[in-house]
Structures are given as C-alpha cells and as structure tokens.
Amino acid sequence: MSDSPSDLALTEGLRNRDPEALELAYDRYSAVAYSLFLRITRDRSVAEDLVQELFIRIWNHIHSFDPARGVLGVWILSIARNMGIDYVRSAHARFSARLQPMEHAERSRGESRAEPEVVIDQGRVVKAAFETLNVKQRQVLELAYFQGLSQTEIASQLQEPLGTVKSWMRSALSCLRSTVIGGGAK
C-alpha cells in the first residue's frame, strides 16, 4: 500500500479543490469503498449513500490528511470503515438493515474500473495471509472489522470463552502483522 506519486498528486489536487482530482479519487477508491460499505451494511442503497457521504468528507476534510504521516488510501478506507460501522451501530440501521446473504448480491469481480493501489500493494499480501488463517481466526477478525464487535461481544455471539476469542484474535493479527511488516509485502 505504497503512496505512489499519483496518490501524492491526487492529494495535492484535492487540496487545491481540483474537480478532476475528485473524479480520479472516485475512480480509484469508489469500488473498494462501495464494496466495503456493502459488506458492512449489506444494503446497496445504504452503501451508495455512504459512498456519497464519504467523498463529501474527503473533499471537505482533505486538509486534515497529512501525506507525511500516512497514505491517502489508508486514510480513505479508515474513514469508510468507521462510517460503515457507525451506520450499522445506529439504532436505525439495526431496524432497517436487510440481512440478505451476500451470496445473493450481484458480483462482478472483474469489472472494477480502477483497481485501487491500496489493493495492489498490502491488500494482496494481507489477503494471502488471511487465507492461511483457520476458520475461527478469520471469523473473529471479520466480526471485529466488518461488524465492529469487541472481543467480549464476539465471545458472546460465538458462545466461546473470552480467553479463547482473544487467543484467536491475537494469533490472527500476529499473522497478518508479521506477514506485512515482516517482509511479506515484498
């Protein structure tokens, strides 16, 4: 997930209120953001609304992003993930969410117009590492990331001891961390 020159240029363009930079940002990050929102909320309409809200936030708060301290894609996906979790945590979402199985959602993996650099770099490595995890490790990680559940909530949902859940979580994160930071991203 390196911050390519084009990402730096994109950041500069957004800071300069260049609408073309906004279009580029949309083309680069909308697919992954939409997919993330869809995975978290399981509602296409909500996911569309959240994508719109996300880009409004990017446009309005780009000056709070410091390229020297982070990567644009990380910043955008962190905002997106928090927005998605905030949404599903809201009382409204609890009542209105349509929990249709994701298997029923239309998918067309190969049709993404612009594959975000964030996916190309660390994302691929993380995905490869994730696939080496056992089912329980994957499950606790997904519940924490996509549903925003704490380890206590995960233990309750899975009806497993808290210590066991913490152990699965620790080992799962350690695997991802060591793969990426330990050189897996080369």
Add this chain to the structure above:
Amino acid sequence: MTHSEMEELYELFVLGTLERESAADIEQHLREGCQHCATKVREATSLMAAFGSTVEITPPPAHLRERVLSSVRPATPNRRSRATSIYVLAGLCAALLAVCVWLGTETRQLRSRLTEAAQERNALESALKSLGRSGTRTVQFGKANQPEGKVFVNPSGGLVFVADRLPRLASNRIFQLWLVPPTGAPRSAGLFRSDANGSSVTVSSVAVDLATTKAVAVSVEPASGSSAPTTTPIIVAGLE
C-alpha cells in the same frame, strides 16, 4: 499496561473494538507522546485498511459516479464551469449594457417628462397668479354633449382656459384659442391639446383688453396653428 501488551492491541484500538479500559490506557499513553506507539498505531491503521481492501470488489452502479461528483462539485468551479462562467459573465455584461441603454432612454424620457411637468407647474403657477389678481373675469361656456368649461380673463395677467369634453383630434390637428374683437379679425391667444379624457387647462399670457374683446373662441387648426381661424369655432365664450 506494558509496551508488549499494547502492541497486541493496536489493531483493535484503531478499529474501536477494544474494551474501554484498555483503549483508555492506550489513549493516555499516546497523549504522553510515545513516538514508538504512535508509529505502531499508524502501522496498525495501515494494516487494517489493507485488510478492508481485501473485501470482494463489487463495482458501484454507474449512476453513482455522477451523483457523487455532482454533490461535491458545486462547491467549487471546474474548468468547464469556469468556461461556462465566462459565457454567463458575458451574458450578464450584455444584459447590464441593455439595462444601461434602457436606463439611458428611460432617463431621457423621465427628463422630458420632468421638463413637461415643470412647464405645466409654471403654467399652473401663472394660472393661479392670474386667477388671484383683481379684476379677473370668469365666463362659463358649454351645452349638453358639447365642450364645456370656464375662461378666466384678467386684463393684465392673460387668461386661463379650462375645458372638458373636447373632441379627439387627428395627430395633425390642434386647438387654437382666439380673442374675438367686436369687429375685425380674431387674434391668436395660443395653441393647446387635450388629454386622453378630452380635458385641457391652458394658460395664455397674452394681454386681454376686455373693452376690445367680445369673446374667446376655439377652433380646430392645422398642427402648426393658423394666422386666422380656418374652421368654424367649436367654442365661443362671450365676455360681454
């Protein structure tokens, strides 16, 4: 909480899923300025974003792009809208120019009306002066369905002619006032037009010798007036 304990929790910390007490400990530690942990938190943020990016990609619907861009773009003009702005500006300038021309014309018309109003005011002032002078004589004229009105005559101040139900004239015709002596040719006392209602108040400063003026008459004449009546008078107000 030790560094090694915290290092296992940074990802959960950035996800906001850490238990409240542990999260508070890390926040406090970061506030104390630990650069090592600040770096670790940034790495955890990056790792979690990378994990989020592994989500199976579902392209957003095509219509969403324009919806999103149009919801954000209005805040600032882009090149296209800058070009549009130039046309809009040019249009505004043209409109402003038209308004200026219109205002100029309107100003001239208003000035003309103001001049006319001033002349009318001066005439009415003269009329009031005439009417206020001693020796003013008033004569009423008119019959049913014919022009009617009054003539105020003052030997030194001239006359004021007030009439209603005057006939509508062609644009090349005008009313002409005459002072009619007992014998000889009438003398012109001025030209006037009526308003849309057929009314007129005309002030003439011509001297009127009551001893030698038998009547005040009005005839319809060519627009430039005549040296002598060319038509039968429509009004004859006797002063005797």
